[in-house]
Amino acid sequence: MTRWGGGLGGTRSDLGAATDVDLHEALAVCDRDPVASVLAASRIEATLAESGRRAGTALWGVRREGRLEAICWAGANLVPVCDPDDEEALDAFARTALRQGRRCSSVVGEAGAVLGLWRRLEPSWGRAREVRADQPSLVIDHEPLVAADPFVRLARSDEIGSVLPACVHMFLEEVGYSPVEGGGTAYESRVRALIAAQRSYVRMEHGADGPQVVFKAELGAATRHVAQVQGVWVTPGRRGEGLSAPGMAAVVQLARARVAPVVSLYVNHYNHRALASYERVGFRRVGTYATVLF
Structure with a gap:
């Protein structure tokens, strides 16, 4: 779906790319x-x-x-x-x-x-630590094909105590190490910023230890054209209950209403369960992403 224009003509430079670009x-x-x-x-x-x-x-x-x-x-x-x-x-x-x-x-x-x-x-x-060369890029630009979970909503700043652990668990599963090991605060600041920007979506339930996130997703990137969903996660004890597709449908509805007309995401090609869930919601493939992790 890439639509680049222009030929490859011009003078080759050994100095690299220009900076301070308009x-x-x-x-x-x-x-x-x-x-x-x-x-x-x-x-x-x-x-x-x-x-x-x-x-x-x-x-x-x-x-x-x-x-x-x-x-x-x-x-x-x-x-x-x-x-x-x-x-x-x-x-x-x-x-x-x-x-x-x-x-x-x-x-x-x-x-x-x-x-x-x-x-x-x-x-x-x-x-690199890992090269993920085949990550299907998916989009949806219409109403979801499944009913949205009515309990998925924007996270609140006072819920950081529940949202941050869910984000850390997701990151650990996805990337392989904890983003807060060593005591750094950058990841927590990122989670707080997404909540403050109203780009963090959660379904909260009350468990034995108080409120907990059972489904979450964030808009990790957003422009006037596209909102890209990242960090989709269902708590391990609730997986297989069908929370993912309705949760994603809710995220699509909320993002299209408030942020951008097109919602996108990319996912590892081997994550067949996630791909099937996104297809049920109405996402279609438009390209391929890749990620090189250090």
């Missing part, structure tokens, strides 16, 4: 495929809203004949946004990344661009 021009590049580029576009839109200034060294660009053709967001994640066959752009991004050194925890985005960039970086950066 944010409005960068968004125009992202608009060529809003689903594939949502991770980068969400950071660009946030930077515009926060400061209205350029992103400095956090945004790289490749320009041809006066036109910005490809970009790469370089923050906690490295997110290339370009035609996967654009060897010149991928070479430029790799040179810039190698010059700056690895500062990211992952390379993520459209699979062709991510894997092409990683092939250039791996000889210097060394083996």
Whole structure:
């Protein structure tokens, strides 16, 4: 579904990609495929809203004949946004990344661009902890096909004591280590920020130890076009009860009503249960993501 424009002409540079890219021009590049580029576009839109200034060294660009053709967001994640066959752009991004050194925890985005960039970086950066090369990218732009769970709602700030442990458990299952080991507060700050931004959805129930999250999901990235769902999780003791599809249907309804007309997500290709659940809700595949984890 990628719709990149422009040829590969232009003068090849050994200096890498340009930095201090104009944010409005960068968004125009992202608009060529809003689903594939949502991770980068969400950071660009946030930077515009926060400061209205350029992103400095956090945004790289490749320009041809006066036109910005490809970009790469370089923050906690490295997110290339370009035609996967654009060897010149991928070479430029790799040179810039190698010059700056690895500062990211992952390379993520459209699979062709991510894997092409990683092939250039791996000889210097060394083996990744994991490469997830086939993550179906799914979207829904209509009402869900199953009834929404009426108990799924936005999380409240006073529920952080229940929401944070659920997020930590999800992260541990998905990535393989705890995001709070070592006593860091960055992950908790991220969870609090998502709740404050009204992008954290939960179904809460009262258990023996008080309120607990039985289903949750977040909008990890959102633009004016697309809201990308991340962190979908059902508490282990309630799995197999059919909470996932109605929960996701509720998230889709709430996100489309308040955030963006299209809801997207990406999932590991081997997670057949999740793929079947999302298909029941009405998601369809439009592409492939990849993630390189360090």
